[in-house]
Amino acid sequence: MDETTEQLNRAFAALADPTRRNLVARLAGADATVGELAEPYDMSLQAISKHVKVLEDAGLVTRSKEAQRRPVHLDAEVFGLMTKWIERYRQEAEERYRRLDALLGRMADDEDQKQTHTKDAS
Amino acid sequence: MDETTEQLNRAFAALADPTRRNLVARLAGADATVGELAEPYDMSLQAISKHVKVLEDAGLVTRSKEAQRRPVHLDAEVFGLMTKWIERYRQEAEERYRRLDALLGRMADDEDQKQTHTKDAS
């Protein structure tokens, strides 16, 4: 499997968990340590440490390696990959939808015209 | 848990699987039946049927209910939800990055100025 594919696998999987999305949301405001991140949750520090590792493996987050107190920092790059993927297909879908809409519009016009003709003939 | 949260859970989880992302990519081009979708994969029809169900539960896909031959159709709406979520935090992260960059820039300028003064004094 190609590298981008695996990166998307990990990134989407990482954001599928609400706790991890919440971590991302908080990290968007400011860097934080695992301890600070863990504080508000009713969950062990180890659990949060694991969540952070998942985000890190997905490339969504980086950490300064000043071990003991290793602040976590949000990294925008992979997010870009994800939106690029999503937007591509969303736009195709919407384009197709617009074309279908236009087609239905034309069919309705034809229908109107038929009725007009009928009316004219009557 | 609120409804949007669960929707994002399901949507991100759905797209975490490469087979499902591939289905989405193909459906962006044209609607298709489960049989047509299953054809290219080395996998049972039932497996694909399950994958489609996951996409459907995530709201990424809808199906005309003319049971037996029930074409699958890509739905753009939830994709919008996802990009909105991602882009919000990506932009915050980039904004923070720019500010940090500017700060580092100013610090470097100060450093230059100090050197200039030293030079002037010498």
Add this chain to the structure above:
DNA sequence: GACTTTCTCAACCAGGCGGTTGACAATGCC
């Protein structure tokens, strides 16, 4: 009504995931 085609449902299995607890590694401070 019988048969074909298309798809889903149910049961099962291996493996991964999200959480726990307990031990311990690594740095900072006295």
Add this chain to the structure above:
DNA sequence: GGCATTGTCAACCGCCTGGTTGAGAAAGTC
């Protein structure tokens, strides 16, 4: 060195997931 703080590693557990096979439901065709 000794100790506190901060974080990770390892083993374990229950559950969900992605796949399989086999059976059956639902509509179209003869």
